[in-house]
Amino acid sequence: MNQKIMETLEFHKVKALFEPLMLTEQGAVELRELMPMTDAAKIQQAFDEVTDMAQLFVEHPRFSLGATIDIAPAMKRLDLEADLNISEILAVKKVLEVSKELVDFYQQLENVDLIQLPSLFEKIELFPHIQGSLQAINNAGFVEDFASETLTKIRRKIRESEDQIRQVLQDMLKSKSDMLTDTVLASRNGRNVLPVKNTYRNRISGVVHDISASGSTVYIEPRAVVSLNEELTHAKAEERHEISRILQELSDMLRPHSRVIRNNAWVIGHLDFIRAKHVFARTYQATIPTLSLTKDIALLNVRHPLLANPVPNDLYFKEALTAIVITGPNTGGKTIMLKTLGLTHLMAQSGLPILADKGSRVGLFHDIFADIGDEQSIEQSLSTFSSHMTHTVDILATADQDSLILFDELGAGTDPQEGASLAMAILEDLRLRGIKTMATTHYPELKAYGIETLGVENASMEFDSQSLRPTYKFMQGVPGRSNAFEIAKRLGLSTAIIKDAENMISTDSDVNHIIEKLEAQTVESRKRLDTIREVEQENLKMNRVLKKLYHEFSREKETELNKARLEAQEIVTMALAESDDILKNLNSQASLKPHQIIEAKSQLKKLAPEVVDLSKNKVLKKAKKEKAARVGDDILVTSYGQRGTLTKQLKDGRWEAQVGLIKMTLKADEFTLVKAEKAEKPKQKQVHVVKRTTGKGPKARLDLRGKRYEEAMQELDEFIDQALLNNMSQVDIIHGIGTGVIREGVTKYLRRNKQVKEFGYAPQNAGGSGATIVIFK
Missing domain, CATH: 3.30.1370.110 (Ribosomal Protein S8; Chain: A, domain 1)
Structure with missing residues (x-):
């Protein structure tokens, strides 16, 4: 589809409405690259995805995704054999976490009929081993001590060196306080130093790092801690080297799976985009239209998406209709109707909800052309008419039967008679070629063309002659009329002048009276239609309430019946026990045959009603399912207080877990599951569950x-x-x-x-x- 129509109809502003609704950078990238499609199957797939999301929100109204950033550059660096830095690894870690959350959500999803979304959820692949290893870097970007044994030893050495240095300096602060300007340690060039009075600078041996501006204080690193500081600096260099090695190891672990992880990120972004479409539809009362391959367009209460308070209008552009000609004065909303038709189709063919009521239909066009606004070119020395005509020539040469054309003020800018003839000739050419066209014009000659020509229909915008203001209501089938005389009369122009003017154009007065009657009939029909729609909405609400009450009644009825069945079963069980005793007594006292006793007992058992097995209830199953540990779950190892990820369950019931770069084997009671924090819920305190130890009582x-x-x-x-x-x-x-x-x-x-x-x-x-x-x- 041509880029010019996007600019003319300001499609980029429509896309901007979706930006605040996005949660992921991947989804935002997809939104920026969004363009109208011409493949009916792809458009329908996009519609079905939004419909699925609406169904999902019915059962899970707070469904959301974790915020992720675009990892495409990081994955490209992996493909080029480069290592990732900490921020890039954190971005990948977040993508894997959100992937796990989405898979868990989909596995627990019930009672929702979906068409397109299952294939998206099923494309997500999990990497529990990698997830466990990435726990070595916390969300603040700090590489944990348990990332490797070497790092643990290095950091222990750093802490010991820091403690020794601090202790030496603290002792010197006490013993040499009379030589110091302050009893608090200072820091210069990354080293802890003593603030020594200048008069005592030779009394404390060491390295001078700085002198105060007044010269009264000299900052000295004592010789006693120089060697310790050298050891500390060396240890910190070893720490940086070990962290670099860990990042390299994690990058090597991610590299073979870069394509799959990139695909996971795309799925997350696409689900986020679909979610944003649904939220947009809910916020702006938008809907998913039906796609008509025969270009049978029906837009119910359609609104322009970029207006603050748009007036809803109905627009019917049936299959047999080739052109709609909107006549009438300026400032009535004719151009807005043109843009609304074009922009609605750009949105629909991009897979977006449109601002119209349910039941609306849109056509499928391979291209949309528009000549809207004054495009006079000073540089090319073209007049307004020449500029419009140049553009019109280009459109006529390019358009075909799969095009939609929008003309604003067709034929304007030249002699009225010639302009009207030219406009009719252009519309007739497009009609014969079967190209759908909507055009606005001031020329009254086109009213007769609309009435007399098959496949062409007149339309106009309603004008309130009482308030002298346009209502912006679209009246299809009614040509526009001039309100000049009425306006002049209400503004105080002499009645005699107005009568003389009416006599001069007496030939048009009858036409204006007919148009006035048609307008009145159209307004009355619209009022009746609005009343019908209100009744229809009330009926829909009542239908939903009745369905809800019916389902509640059915559930309560089944519950009560089940209670009754359970009570009946208890009674029958007691009766069976009593009958066994009676039959035993009879068997011992009378000569009854065994098969007679068995037959009597079976007849008694038939009296017991069938009881619903509540253990098969889906809700209970789901609750039990949520409590069980599964491969890929995040855990907290109780004895170490460190987080990891379950990677495998062994035959003896134990679990393999990845904690940083260390693989551990744990019993079920040696770890607790860590619940994923939802983006929309406030954070809750994390409680570490530990085993109760035996003893005389708690110690304080x-x-x-x-x-x-x-x-x-x-x-x-x-x-x-x-x-x-x-x-x-x-x-x-x-x-x-x-x-x-x-x-x-x-x-x-x-x-x-x-x-x-x-x-x-x-x-x-x-x-x-x-x-x-x-x-x-």
């Missing part, structure tokens, strides 16, 4: 003095979990002062724990900085 104090760092951190984790499990509001942790390693480890752990409301050192009489008091949320 933990003593870590004398413990090794790893042992202390493990005991701290178990202690906090037990305190949360027992709903304790406050606990004490004794860690001592020592080197400060365990104290800092406790501080970092508490800062990361989301269940901790606040914490701080104990009062001086209760341990001071050697103990920490923790208050939970």
Whole structure:
């Protein structure tokens, strides 16, 4: 389809209405590249997708997708054997997470009949191993310690070096406080330094990193920490190198699957685009039209999508109709009707909902041409008429039976008589060629052409002679009439002058009276049609209410019947037990034959009614299904407090999980499932479920003095979990002062724990900085 029609009808502004509704960059890219289609099958597929989404929203009105960014550049870098950086890996990680959420959603989807969406959901492929490995990088872009054993060792070494440096400097702050301008450490060039008074600069040996502006303070890195800082710098360089190696390893893991991951991203973006179409339809009261291959157009209450308060109109452009000629004065809305027809078809052939009522039909056109507006060219020295005629010539040479042509003020800009004749000749040429055309004109001669010519119909825009304002109502089948005399009369022009003017054009007065009657009949018909539509809407609402009540009644009826069946079964069961006792007594007392006893018992059993097996209820099945762990689920390893992904279930019931770059084998009670957070719901506190340990009771104090760092951190984790499990509001942790390693480890752990409301050192009489008091949320 030609690009000029997109610009003329401002199709880019229509696409801009969808941009705020998009959640993913992939969907936004698809929207930007959207163009009208000419393949009926593809257009119908797009319509069916939106219809499916509407059906899905009935059962899941809060359906949404996680926000993702475009990973196409990252996948291209992988194909070129380049490694991804952290932000690119996070984008891929998000795509895989959203893919997993969509697959889980589709597997649990019930009671929805879909046509096109299943094939999209089924195209998504999951990579639980890769998902587990990507947990090594958290959502903030930090590479976790557990990403590799080497990184864990390096960071432990960094922490120890930092603690040693801090301790040495703290001791010097105390011992040499009289030589310092401040008792707080400063930082220069990435190194911790002492603010030494200039008069004592020779008393403290070390490296001078800076001097204050006044010259009174010299910032010295003491010689005692220089070697420690060198070790720290070396360790940080090793950390950067190890992180680079981890990113390379993750990139190598992703590279063989780049095509599939790129396809997953496209599916996510396409589903987002379909969702945006449905939200647009719901927001703007738009609808999915029927596609007519015979170009039988019927637009019910159609509106222009770019107007703030558009007036709805009905437009019928039947198969046998070739041209619609809209006559009448300016500012009545004729050009808007032209643009509405063209823009509605551009939207429909792009697979978008149109602003019209349900039941509307659109045609299929391979091209749409329009000559709208004043396109006078100063550079080419062309007049308005010449410019329009040049464009018209191009349209006539290119258009065919699969085209739609829109002419605004056809033949204008020249002598009225010649212009009218030229307009009729152009319309007649298009009629004979069977090309659908809508044209606006001021020429009264075209009214007669519309009445007398087969396949051509007159139309006009309604004008309120009382208020002297246009109503912007489209009246099909009624030619436009001039309201000059009525307007002049209401504005105070002399009656004698108006009568003289009417006598001068007495030949047209009868025509104007006929048109006036037709207008009145059209307005009356429209009022009746509006009343019919209101009644129809009321009937539809009543029908929906009755259906809902019927379904509720049926459910309650079935529930009550099932209760009655259960009670009846209990009664019959009791009766059977009693009958067994009676038959035993009879058998022992009388000479009854065994087959007679069996027959009697079977007849009693027939009295028991059939009871519905509630265990087969779909809702209960779905609830049980949601509780069971499945391959690809995100988990939290209880003993380590780290996240991972289930990759395989072993025959003995245990699970294989990928936690960072480490593969683990876990029992079902050694991990908990982590629920995916929905985009539209507020975040909930994540509760770590731990196994209850046996003991005399919960302890409110933990003593870590004398413990090794790893042992202390493990005991701290178990202690906090037990305190949360027992709903304790406050606990004490004794860690001592020592080197400060365990104290800092406790501080970092508490800062990361989301269940901790606040914490701080104990009062001086209760341990001071050697103990920490923790208050939970």
